[in-house]
Every structure is written in C-alpha cells, then in structure tokens.
Amino acid sequence: DPEHAGVQGMLWITSPAATEVETLVLDWLADLLDLPEAFRSASTGGGVIQDSASSGTLVAILAARERATEGLGNAEGLPSLDRTLTVYTSEHAHSSVEKGVRAAGLGSSSIRYVPVDGDFAMRPDALRAMVEEDVAAGAIPTIVVANVGTTSSTAIDPVGAIADVCEEFNVWLHVDAALAGTAAVLPELRWILDGSERADSFVMNPHKWLLVNMDCSAFWVRERASLTSALSIDPEYLRQAATDSGSVIDYRDWQLPLGRRFRALKLWFVLRMFGAEEIRRIVREHIRLTQLFASFVEADPDFELTAPHPVNLVCFRHLGGEDANRRIMDTVNDSGEAFFTHTVLDGVFTLRMAIGAERTEERHVRKVWELIRASAP
Ligand SMILES: Cc1ncc(COP(=O)(O)O)c(C=O)c1O
Numbered sequence: 001d002p003e004h005a006g007v008q009g010m011l012w013i014t015s016p017a018a019t020e021v022e023t024l025v026l027d028w029l030a031d032l033l034d035l036p037e038a039f040r041s042a043s044t045g046g047g048v049i050q051d052s053a054s055s056g057t058l059v060a061i062l063a064a065r066e067r068a069t070e071g072l073g074n075a076e077g078l079p080s081l082d083r084t085l086t087v088y089t090s091e092h093a094h095s096s097v098e099k100g101v102r103a104a105g106l107g108s109s110s111i112r113y114v115p116v117d118g119d120f121a122m123r124p125d126a127l128r129a130m131v132e133e134d135v136a137a138g139a140i141p142t143i144v145v146a147n148v149g150t151t152s153s154t155a156i157d158p159v160g161a162i163a164d165v166c167e168e169f170n171v172w173l174h175v176d177a178a179l180a181g182t183a184a185v186l187p188e189l190r191w192i193l194d195g196s197e198r199a200d201s202f203v204m205n206p207h208k209w210l211l212v213n214m215d216c217s218a219f220w221v222r223e224r225a226s227l228t229s230a231l232s233i234d235p236e237y238l239r240q241a242a243t244d245s246g247s248v249i250d251y252r253d254w255q256l257p258l259g260r261r262f263r264a265l266k267l268w269f270v271l272r273m274f275g276a277e278e279i280r281r282i283v284r285e286h287i288r289l290t291q292l293f294a295s296f297v298e299a300d301p302d303f304e305l306t307a308p309h310p311v312n313l314v315c316f317r318h319l320g321g322e323d324a325n326r327r328i329m330d331t332v333n334d335s336g337e338a339f340f341t342h343t344v345l346d347g348v349f350t351l352r353m354a355i356g357a358e359r360t361e362e363r364h365v366r367k368v369w370e371l372i373r374a375s376a377p
Contacts, residue, residue: 007261007262008259008260009022009251009260009261009262010250010251010259011238011240011242011243011250011252012242012243012249012250013240013242013248016248017262018260018262018264019248019249019250021262021264021265021268022047022048022049022251022264023041023047023249024264024268025264025267025268026041026046026047026048026049026218026220026264027041027042027047028271029047029206029218029271030047030220032185032271032276032279033181033185033193034193035193035196035202036197036222038197038222039202039220039222041249044222044224044225045220045221045222045223045224046220046221046224046249047219047221048220048221048251048254048255049216049217049263049264049267050219050255051217051263052215053094053096053176053178053204053205053217054096054099055217055219055255055256056201056203056217056219057096057145057174057203058096058103059201059227059230059231059254059255059256060145060174060200060219060221061087061100061101061104061142061143061174062104062231063172063200063221063226063230063231064142064143064171064172064200065085065105065106065142065230066226066229066230067172067226067230068085068140068142068143068172069081069085077105078105083138083139083140084110084134084138084140085106085110085139085140085142086111086112086131086134086139086140086141087101087106087110087112087142087143087144088112088114088127088130088131088141088145088171089111089112089113089114089145089146090114090120090121090122090146090147090150090155090157091113091114091115092116092120092147092150092151092152092155093113093145093147093150094150094176097145098111112130114126114130116155119155119307119308120150120155120307120345121155121156121157121158122146122147122157124158124161124162124164124165127144127162127165128165131165141171143171143172143173143174144162144165144166144171144173144174145174145175146159146162146173146174146175146176146199147175147177148176148177148181148192149177149178149180149181149183149311149313151178151343152307152343152344152345152350153306153307153308153313153343154179154308154309154310154311154312154313155307155308156180156192158195159173159175159193159194159196159198159199160194160198161195162195163195163199167198172200172201173198173199173200173201174199174200174201174202174203175193175196175201175202175203177192177193177202177203177204178204178205179204179205179208179209179311179312180192180204180209180310180312181193181202181204181205182204182206182208182209182356183209183283183287183310183311185210185279185283186280186284186287189310189311192310200221200222200223200226201219201221202219202221203217203218203219203220204217204218205217205218206218206267206270208356209283209356210270210279211270211282212266212267212270215263216263216266216267218267219254221254224254227254228253231254231255238258286355286356286360287311287312289355289360289361289362290309290311290312290313290314290353290355292365293353293355293365293369294309294314294316296369297314300373302318302319302320302376303316303317303318303319303376304316304317304319306346306348306350307345307350312354312355312356313352313353313354313355314354315345315351315352316350316351316352317348317349317351318351318376318377320376320377321349324377325350326342326349327375327377328375328376329341329342329351331371331375332368332371332372332375335371337367337368338364338367338368338371340352340353340354340368353368
C-alpha cells in the first residue's frame with residue numbers, strides 16, 4: 001500500500017517522486033477534464049491533491065482572504081481590518097463553504113446565500129445585486145463559490161456569468177465541482193465546466209466518481225503564488241537547497257498540514273489502468289443508467305422528477321407526500337439491497353438516486369426501481 005509505505009511528501013526533498021508524480025497526474029487530469037492552461041504546472045498555476053473538497057474550499061477561502069486584505073489577515077488578524085469580507089454562494093452550496101468561512105475567521109454572517117432559479121442554479125443577477133450592495137456598504141467582496149453540481153440536485157451554476165461579476169469586482173472565483181466535475185471527461189458533457197476556465201481555483205473529487213478510493217480531492221489554482229503566499233511559512237528547520245532554489249514544488253505550501261501521503265499514486269494507477277477511453281466508457285454508462293432510471297420515474301403516474309438530472313443523480317418523489325416517501329426510503333434502505341438519501345427542494349421532500357460505482361449495472365438499477373415500486377403505497 002503505497003500510501004502507508006512511509007512516504008512523507010511534505011517537501012520536494014523528502015520525496016521527489018511523490019511530488020513529481022502528483023504534479024504529473026494533476027496535469028493529466030487537467031487534460032482529461034479539459035481545464036485551462038493556467039491550471040497546468042507549466043503555467044502560473046497548478047494542481048494539488050487535498051484530502052477533501054472541504055479542505056480545497058478552505059484553502060481557496062484563505063487565499064482569497066489574503067488577496068483581498070493584501071496579507072493583513074495573516075499578519076495582524078481580521079480584527080485589525082474594520083471592513084467585512086463578504087462571501088457569496090448559492091443557497092444550495094455544500095455546508096463545507098460555511099465551515100471554511102468559519103475556519104477562516106470570516107464568520108457565518110459574512111455569507112450571502114444567493115437565490116437560485118427554477119433549476120436550483122445560482123442567479124447571477126441576484127449575485128451582482130448583492131455584491132453591489134455590499135460594496136456600497138463598505139464591505140470587501142472576497143470570494144464567490146460557484147457550484148458545478150450541487151449536493152442536493154447536481155444543479156450547475158452559470159459559471160461564465162458569475163465570472164463576469166467576479167472579474168468586474170475583483171472577487172476570487174472558486175468552483176466546487178466535487179461530484180459532477182467527473183462528467184467533464186465526456187466531450188458531450190464538457191459544457192458543465194463552461195466558464196470554469198475563468199476560475200481562480202477549482203476542486204473536484206476523484207474519490208467520489210472517478211474510481212479512486214477515499215481520499216483524493218483534486219484542487220487547481222490559477223496563480224500558485226496566491227495560494228502559497230497565504231499558506232507558506234519558512235522556519236529554519238524546513239529550509240534546504242531545493243526549496244531555496246525556487247525550482248521545485250513543496251506541496252506543504254498548498255495545504256494546511258505539513259506532512260502528506262502519496263495520494264497521487266492511486267490516481268496514477270487509476271488513470272494508467274483504465275485509460276481515458278475506459279474511464280469515459282464507465283462514466284458514460286453511469287449517465288445512461290441515470291437517465292434510464294429517470295425514464296422509469298417519468299413513466300410512472302405515481303412518481304415525479306423534482307429537478308433536472310444532467311449527470312448521475314436523479315431527484316424524484318412519490319406523489320403521496322413526505323410520509324410515503326420516507327416509508328419508501330426506509331423500506332428500501334432496510335432491505336440492504338440499495339441505499340439512497342433524501343433532500344428538500346423548494347420545500348418538497350425529495351428522494352435521491354446516485355449512480356457512480358464501477359460495478360453498477362443495468363440489472364441493479366432495474367432492481368432498485370422494483371424495490372421502490374414495491375415499497376410505494
Ligand atoms: C458539492 C459538494 N462539495 C463538497 C462536498 C464535500 O466533499 P468532501 O467530503 O470531499 O469534503 C460535497 C460532498 O458531498 C459535495 O457534494
């Protein structure tokens with residue numbers, strides 16, 4: 001198990017291989033997802049593996065905070081700044097945004113939850129209005145976290161229109177594509193990342209849907225200096241010639257902890273073992289199965305779809321109300337045959353079926369639908 005083989009990749013010098021392989025596979029993954037040149041290691045940016053999307057979002061918030069305060073946050077702490085640093089994300093953002101905001105010392109009250117449209121995607125006009133209002137009130141709009149695939153319903157925020165606002169007001173744009181980002185390996189679904197090429201940072205989780213085991217979260221930044229200047233501290237005991245030369249990457253400066261495992265090796269294995277075409281085949285099949293499941297729901301007069309289903313998640317419900325849906329969910333989950341979870345969309349209790357495991361086949365999806373039907377009132 002390479003991750004536990006004693007590799008310590010905190011500095012380039014402590015494991016040049018761990019560092020170089022990580023840089024290489026994140027460039028490969030950037031190719032596979034068709035991410036912009038600026039995110040590649042040969043450019044101003046680069047990729048790093050974080051333990052989770054939550055950590056990726058946290059370091060994005062920290063980098064944004066330091067950019068907005070010109071280093072004052074780190075140097076003197078936020079109380080020395082008598083202006084509010086404001087954060088924007090959709091009402092449907094994952095809770096990791098609020099956790100990151102709290103950890104970065106900005107406070108939950110600095111978050112503006114931007115209203116969504118009928119498809120649960122962020123409304124850029126509402127974002128603009130909120131940013132303008134905050135600027136007029138003397139606040140510093142600091143970061144927008146856009147979603148490519150919200151947790152509840154895989155809603156895709158209009159990242160291009162959001163980027164327009166960010167560029168106009170000099171706000172850091174972070175894209176959270178934790179689950180749905182994987183779909184961008186398919187040319188026919190690459191549109192979900194439209195606009196993401198303008199982001200300052202971007203996170204997606206190979207450990208969710210790209211066949212890699214926990215934990216492996218891929219994070220890219222446009223200007224690596226903006227990340228490392230927020231996170232780097234250079235005590236004497238960590239200094240050595242390779243770092244001082246400025247020609248190597250020390251990934252400790254791209255994350256909160258110092259020490260780090262060799263997570264890149266499992267991503268290397270997945271990319272080499274399957275190859276791009278096989279990964280595309282598997283992801284395409286998951287999407288086909290998801291659309292098949294959605295067609296079962298659509299064809300049944302007792303059920304309805306409750307959100308668009310562009311990738312691998314179907315939100316649906318029985319028309320019999322919340323109790324009926326809870327009973328269906330509990331009955332299926334208690335059977336041990338399948339496990340699905342719920343959310344609330346527009347005040348309506350909703351069931352959620354996600355397909356993303358390598359070995360899921362059509363017969364499994366048909367079986368789940370039979371179980372749901374059999375558990376329905
Ligand atoms: C959109 C989104 N962002 C972030 C996360 C958090 O991911 P992680 O567990 O890697 O922190 C999730 C997890 O469900 C998610 O769906």
